[in-house]
Amino acid sequence: MLGNWIGGHDTPIWLEPSGWRAAGAHAAFSFRLGGVSQGPFASLNAGGHVGDDASAVTANRAKIAAHLSVPVHDIAMAEQVHGSRVALVGEDWLELAPQQRVPFAATDALVTHVRGIALGILTADCVPVLFFDPVQRVVAAAHSGWRGTVEGISSRVVKTMVEVYGCRAQNVRAVLGPAIRRCCYEVDESVAGAFIDRFGRAHATIRPGRPGKFLLDLPSCIRKDLLEAGVSPHHLQDTGVCTACRNDVLFSYRADGGRTGRQLAVVGLRAKRRGGDLSCDQFA
Template sequence: MHMIANWQGSPNHPRFISTRWPWHDVRGLFSLRAGGVSEPPYETLNVGLHVGDRPHAVLQNRSRVAAWVGCGPETWVVPEQVHGNRVAVVDASFAGRGALAVETAVPDVDALVTAEPELPLAVFAADCVPMLFFDPVRRVVAAAHSGWKGTVGHIAREVLSCMREAFDCSPADVRVALGPSIRRCCYEVDESVATMVRAEFGARTMVSRFGRPGKFLLSLQACIRMDLIAGGVLPDHIEDTGACTSCQADLLFSHRAHRGRTGRQLGIVCLSGGDGVKGQELGRA
């Protein structure tokens, strides 16, 4: 597994972590919290419409991100994100679902898959793990939101299964990037969650919390990595930003660190069309 180190932007402009995938084939990135227009406690690049921020500010922020991706925010496709493991295949007819209003999001799913060029798939998170998928052989992309419930429900493998069934993708060809999310250093869970995690992934993904009986520190990323490899993804095809949302709450939104009142960053992926890259070159804006 590789760590993604290519952080882009400046304090006065939107900041991102881009994937290592060829930008002329696919645009994949994770937003940070700097460079937007939202006011506290959502400062500044909040892209979540469902957290209580002013919708106008959120849409401005989405437009700033869209300039990097090269597709206007009105074309994005967004899942409802219900902390489940369901996946939907989408095409051009879904363009704009969830992009400008929460109510129009693709219902009852936490992941989307498409082979449609210039159709951005976006997921939002503030501790949960945003995941981006790219098959360069079949030219298929996916985006998924994985909290502990989705992780225990094996949403990572559900995405791989959907890609295989819908587009004949081979998991060995698929590249996966894990975005900023809360990590084992900060993610405390109780015995009820730990029991479910042990049943699916064993005990190695957790450590007991010293001095806090019945409390554990959980690595969602380790669980997801195990799931991806079990599903056929090659270890060298898995990237991880390595960024903890709770540790780096000045750079990232964290639901736990900010006690539930905060914004959202996103993971977004878009296949490039045949007429070249429409987005801005990372690092040159």
């Protein structure tokens, strides 16, 4: 079904959470098409730490920022250490010079209520989760790898939105972006055990013919974490796209053998409508 929405290989592809623009937030998940990077990073690589040419990464990030009508230097990034720390991005961040806006250290999730700041998360199999409360006008972005998922990074984001910004969990909207799915995410018994203990046996199944190996469903675990945090099931979206299955249009660390680029998931307040965007509903 995904292929129905792919143009030529030079055409940028985006996914947007349905209804968010109308409610006042801009948000999108980039794919790997439409950029200038070459080789294993072709073509819209947004990761500056993977060995790609720095000028190509800069050009690619500028393309993504332009799509959202956001200055590229106004996208706050996290260091992403596969943990569960949540950092607040305040107005003081905007006062820094662009060269001083380094990624938030030892952080995997960012939250802000400041207009003019966008939040960015890089992924190539881990789950990017974007959040938006249209009532209190708060947005957040989380990088949910397996460790962060076990540690409840998504529920920690919701708790931060509630405790710091006065949000109500039932008003928070969340969307899970393209990520590796149960069909392709093989883990060993120790990792599977951690998920079974935390979320239940249904989320990790034994892989036939592979002793000691399990297939793990990260998105379903994140969904359970969010529901337990009080998020309404009506406010949860999932793109449902597997990065490993569709590494022709998405970067996948596993499917690409470890040397590949990164998608960028971005969310911020103050949207500007542009034509030609895709909705997550089209992939439901």
